[in-house]
Amino acid sequence: MGNLLFLFLLFGLNKLYFISTQLVPIEEAEWFRKNVLSEFEKRNKIKVIFLGANYGEFQDRINAEYKAKKGKISLAGGLSSDFESIGEAFIDLKNFLSNLKKKKINFLPFALKYNKYKGKTIYIPWLQGTYIFVANKKALEYLPPGVNIDSLTYNDLLLWVKGIWEKTGERKFGLPAGPRGLIHRFLHGYLYPSFTEAQIIKFDSEDAIEMWNYVKNLWKYTNPGSARWEKMDTPLLSEEVWIAWDHISRIKSAIIERPDDFVIFSSPMGKKGRGIIVVLSGLAVPETAPSKDYAFSLIEFLVKPEIQREILKGTGFLPVVENISFEGLEKGIKKIAEGVKKQNSGKNLIVSFIPGGLGNKQGEFTKIYRDVFKEIVIKNKNPMDILPFYKKKIIKLFKEKGASLPPPDNEIK
Amino acid sequence: MKLNEKYFPYVLLLPLLLYILLFFFNPFFNALKLAFFDENNKFTLIYFRELLRDPRFFSAIKYTLMFAVTIVPLQLITAFLIALFINRNFKGSKTLLFICSIPLAISDLAAGLIFLSIFTEHGFLNSFFYFLGLIKKPVYFLSYENIPLLFTSILIAEHWRATAIVLIILIAGLQMIEKDYIDAANVFGANFFKRIFYIIIPLLKPSIQSALIIRTLFAFQMFAVVIALAGDMIPVLSGETYFWYYIYRNSHIASCYAVVIIILSLLLTAIYLKFLTYKEPVYENI
Amino acid sequence: MKIFKKFAQIITFTIISLWVLLPVFLITVSTFSSKQEVYKWPKNLLPKDFSLESIKFFFSSYGTISSFKNSLIVAFITLILVLFISIPSAYAFSRYYFKGRESLKIFILMTRMLPIPLLAVPLTSFYITLSLYDNLLGVALIHTAMALPFSIIILSGIFIRISKEYEEAAIVFGASKLKAFLKILLPLSLPGIAAMLIFTFITSWNEVFAASILTVENRTLSAHILNLLDASPLYFKYAGGFFLSVPAIIFIFFIRNYLMKMWGGF
Numbered sequence A: 001m002g003n004l005l006f007l008f009l010l011f012g013l014n015k016l017y018f019i020s021t022q023l024v025p026i027e028e029a030e031w032f033r034k035n036v037l038s039e040f041e042k043r044n045k046i047k048v049i050f051l052g053a054n055y056g057e058f059q060d061r062i063n064a065e066y067k068a069k070k071g072k073i074s075l076a077g078g079l080s081s082d083f084e085s086i087g088e089a090f091i092d093l094k095n096f097l098s099n100l101k102k103k104k105i106n107f108l109p110f111a112l113k114y115n116k117y118k119g120k121t122i123y124i125p126w127l128q129g130t131y132i133f134v135a136n137k138k139a140l141e142y143l144p145p146g147v148n149i150d151s152l153t154y155n156d157l158l159l160w161v162k163g164i165w166e167k168t169g170e171r172k173f174g175l176p177a178g179p180r181g182l183i184h185r186f187l188h189g190y191l192y193p194s195f196t197e198a199q200i201i202k203f204d205s206e207d208a209i210e211m212w213n214y215v216k217n218l219w220k221y222t223n224p225g226s227a228r229w230e231k232m233d234t235p236l237l238s239e240e241v242w243i244a245w246d247h248i249s250r251i252k253s254a255i256i257e258r259p260d261d262f263v264i265f266s267s268p269m270g271k272k273g274r275g276i277i278v279v280l281s282g283l284a285v286p287e288t289a290p291s292k293d294y295a296f297s298l299i300e301f302l303v304k305p306e307i308q309r310e311i312l313k314g315t316g317f318l319p320v321v322e323n324i325s326f327e328g329l330e331k332g333i334k335k336i337a338e339g340v341k342k343q344n345s346g347k348n349l350i351v352s353f354i355p356g357g358l359g360n361k362q363g364e365f366t367k368i369y370r371d372v373f374k375e376i377v378i379k380n381k382n383p384m385d386i387l388p389f390y391k392k393k394i395i396k397l398f399k400e401k402g403a404s405l406p407p408p409d410n411e412i413k
Numbered sequence B: 001m002k003l004n005e006k007y008f009p010y011v012l013l014l015p016l017l018l019y020i021l022l023f024f025f026n027p028f029f030n031a032l033k034l035a036f037f038d039e040n041n042k043f044t045l046i047y048f049r050e051l052l053r054d055p056r057f058f059s060a061i062k063y064t065l066m067f068a069v070t071i072v073p074l075q076l077i078t079a080f081l082i083a084l085f086i087n088r089n090f091k092g093s094k095t096l097l098f099i100c101s102i103p104l105a106i107s108d109l110a111a112g113l114i115f116l117s118i119f120t121e122h123g124f125l126n127s128f129f130y131f132l133g134l135i136k137k138p139v140y141f142l143s144y145e146n147i148p149l150l151f152t153s154i155l156i157a158e159h160w161r162a163t164a165i166v167l168i169i170l171i172a173g174l175q176m177i178e179k180d181y182i183d184a185a186n187v188f189g190a191n192f193f194k195r196i197f198y199i200i201i202p203l204l205k206p207s208i209q210s211a212l213i214i215r216t217l218f219a220f221q222m223f224a225v226v227i228a229l230a231g232d233m234i235p236v237l238s239g240e241t242y243f244w245y246y247i248y249r250n251s252h253i254a255s256c257y258a259v260v261i262i263i264l265s266l267l268l269t270a271i272y273l274k275f276l277t278y279k280e281p282v283y284e285n286i
Numbered sequence C: 001m002k003i004f005k006k007f008a009q010i011i012t013f014t015i016i017s018l019w020v021l022l023p024v025f026l027i028t029v030s031t032f033s034s035k036q037e038v039y040k041w042p043k044n045l046l047p048k049d050f051s052l053e054s055i056k057f058f059f060s061s062y063g064t065i066s067s068f069k070n071s072l073i074v075a076f077i078t079l080i081l082v083l084f085i086s087i088p089s090a091y092a093f094s095r096y097y098f099k100g101r102e103s104l105k106i107f108i109l110m111t112r113m114l115p116i117p118l119l120a121v122p123l124t125s126f127y128i129t130l131s132l133y134d135n136l137l138g139v140a141l142i143h144t145a146m147a148l149p150f151s152i153i154i155l156s157g158i159f160i161r162i163s164k165e166y167e168e169a170a171i172v173f174g175a176s177k178l179k180a181f182l183k184i185l186l187p188l189s190l191p192g193i194a195a196m197l198i199f200t201f202i203t204s205w206n207e208v209f210a211a212s213i214l215t216v217e218n219r220t221l222s223a224h225i226l227n228l229l230d231a232s233p234l235y236f237k238y239a240g241g242f243f244l245s246v247p248a249i250i251f252i253f254f255i256r257n258y259l260m261k262m263w264g265g266f
Helices: A004-012 A026-044 A057-067 A078-086 A094-102 A137-142 A152-168 A183-196 A205-219 A232-238 A248-257 A292-302 A305-315 A329-345 A360-380 A384-400 B004-022 B026-034 B045-055 B053-086 B091-106 B108-119 B124-132 B147-174 B177-189 B192-221 B225-232 B239-245 B251-275 B281-283 C001-029 C035-039 C051-061 C066-096 C100-111 C118-129 C137-158 C164-172 C177-188 C189-206 C209-214 C223-228 C234-259
Strands: A015-020 A045-052 A071-081 A124-138 A243-247 A261-266 A274-284 A349-352
Touching: A004 A243, A004 C118, A015 A057, A026 A045, A026 A292, A026 A305, A026 B192, A026 C051, A045 C137, A057 A071, A057 A078, A057 A360, A057 B239, A057 C118, A057 C209, A071 A078, A071 A292, A078 A274, A124 A137, A124 A183, A124 A329, A137 A152, A137 A232, A137 A261, A137 B053, A137 C100, A152 A183, A152 A205, A152 A384, A183 A205, A183 A243, A183 A274, A183 A349, A183 A360, A183 C234, A205 A384, A205 C189, A232 A243, A232 A248, A243 A248, A248 A261, A248 A329, A248 C177, A248 C223, A261 A329, A274 A292, A274 A329, A274 B004, A305 A329, A329 C066, A349 B177, A360 A384, A360 B239, A360 C177, A360 C209, B004 B026, B004 C100, B004 C137, B026 B045, B026 B108, B026 B251, B026 C118, B045 B053, B045 B251, B053 B091, B053 B147, B053 B192, B053 B239, B053 B251, B053 C001, B091 B108, B091 B147, B091 C001, B091 C189, B091 C234, B108 B147, B108 B225, B108 C001, B108 C234, B124 B147, B147 B192, B147 C001, B147 C137, B147 C189, B192 B239, B225 B239, B239 C118, B251 C100, B251 C118, C001 C223, C001 C234, C051 C066, C051 C234, C066 C100, C066 C137, C066 C189, C066 C223, C118 C137, C118 C209, C137 C209, C177 C189, C209 C223, C223 C234
Parallel strands: A015 A045, A015 A071, A274 A349
Antiparallel strands: A071 A274, A124 A243, A124 A261, A124 A274
């Protein structure tokens, strides 16, 4: 009877529509609904409709509602770059954020660096992600002699995958270079900083040419399926590859499913350092949100330390608030959390951010890296003939949008 | 002829026209407008200039046309032969018709998935070859290193997926051919090929025309299977539309691609309508 | 000779069926295999390790059942709308030679030449202003617009082949135009109508773009699956693809009889 009453109340209650580009995969979404949102629903007597969306759909819907000046969505969760291109559609959360701080929610300092759009605070940090290298244990016996897997150089990586090819006749290294894969992040956030210490400003330098020649070499021993793959968990599980790089959420199901078969290793070093990207997602409230107050309480709920830990436990997304313990996590998740921690505390780190402020040109920024990759690596052209043309394009993008350069470029004199 | 007879066809078409104008025309027009107007609603051709500078644009045209000219005739011929076979009305012909129309029910996303599981490195085809002892190491069917093989794999998948609609249209058409014609031809001793070329094909023209138009327009829109099997290694026009729209987020360029698709589709449809029109005596008495 | 013919018939039947059914068989196998089996190399052509895991998860996941219902409703509304709009239009195209006939045909087909992904945003904005946002009727209206051009093409291709004399004869004997149409033309063109219905149902059932952008909570099955599976592991993808197909296959099974209602063979 109590349950029935509760159900009855639920139906009579308001609904809060929460659209998100994060926690979209079926298992994550189910888990999030059952373990996190249901708790909030009980406490606040409101029904939360959680809708997964890819980022195109996400932007289209928010944009459409904004243009129609009428909407259903009250809360939006996405990557910081998802928000920037439609920044005008969200309300300013400046006061709300300072209230959270007063309530002793301590965000990691970096998490509050990039949430502005034309002076507005458009999102509250929510989840943290990054990219990792994963290797099947079968690949370990082919490591070049005397090399420690956590202090590889990019050259060691090349020797490793080349060795595998020579001994097995198969190309066991894979990258997500398919149309919706994230290879551009590997290029601008991992290789470029490692070889040239910058993501953008050294685009056509000598170091960059050296880097592209390296990629050409690496590609020889890279599985050709890479040109099609969008996420690396599947080829790792099917063992079409043994070594892969991808975003945590696109690679983690391999580790969770078979935690004993895979190892996570720190990003290799280039001659300038160890480039890595840190990715941030956040929560924003659309201008047209019908129930803003509930959206605020849901945000507040989601950034509570105990909920942040719960999300890490269930999905592998790292917290954005300080001092969360890793004890008692499931094997695979713990492995990921520790792997990331190891990577983040490695030597000679060069931390990159996905550039903000490019707004709706964000997609064209990534296209430049992908196009260069296709021209130089797949069509095997000379980097010197290709890079200057695209450098002009990329500089023009930043100028057009008046966007400032992201780290590490902004710190280079 | 009575006056109302003259306007009667327009009356019949009224619901259709009203429907399109009310529910479709506005969004349709707004989507195309993006190709010619910038954010401030000013007419511009810069998007087309940008389109022409995109190296993928020309290969997209090339591959789209290559798909259209290979896949459409191939499907038409297979569907025609299967339709003739089914139309023999033997025991089990209805079952065969059902079997052959199953791919119709499978969405292009699912079809892409199926053929990916067949052609991928550790997929069914390689497993089968391995089982037969033909190979020791898997073959890379879907590799940018061998574009013709990749193209053929897509062709096979598309042929499997979309022949059914042609078949259904042709079967429905064949059912309409009156037996008298064929009996008469038999009496005069027409052989199999004569029957096909002088009787069946001419009478089937309206259905062939429908099938051709539908299939060609679909061929210009195909991209789910291409993306599933080839990623973006084989660019096609509607795939580029999708990428520009959903991945690079420039709806203006996406709209330019759409304009190109529409122009090509219009050209071919006009050609089909002109050269395949069914001229039956019916029209003489109007 | 007769035996030889029979034999050839069986061979042809087998080859065609194998070619069509093999891929369907493979997705079915993958749907009912365990997670490990899906990633195995070399794969077993017959599954050794049966599992209902993917299916259970798929069916118990949020929104699957209601989206299935939504898809049926949308497809049904679409079928009705298409039927009522396309029959008179196809009749006009096939029975009359009026001014602007060809241009009108091209105009109608043109609505189908625009890639649907591009329509998403203008469509959604427009439907919000019509208060048809997140509304099954809205989705059905778009599906109708998408199915109409080709339905009309299929139908008029059939109508045009039925000699006008039959109807004229009926009219001479005092039947009204409508009656002649209903009693003569319609029954004769049943195969064409069946083909058109199959086409329309499939168009609506498998349509993804408009459905996923136009609906928030009231998703259709295809939109639901696209959304859930976009980022999900392979074994759920197979289950999703498989269950999206089954209802459409059942629909074809029932309509197919009308395709061959008439006598056949020559």
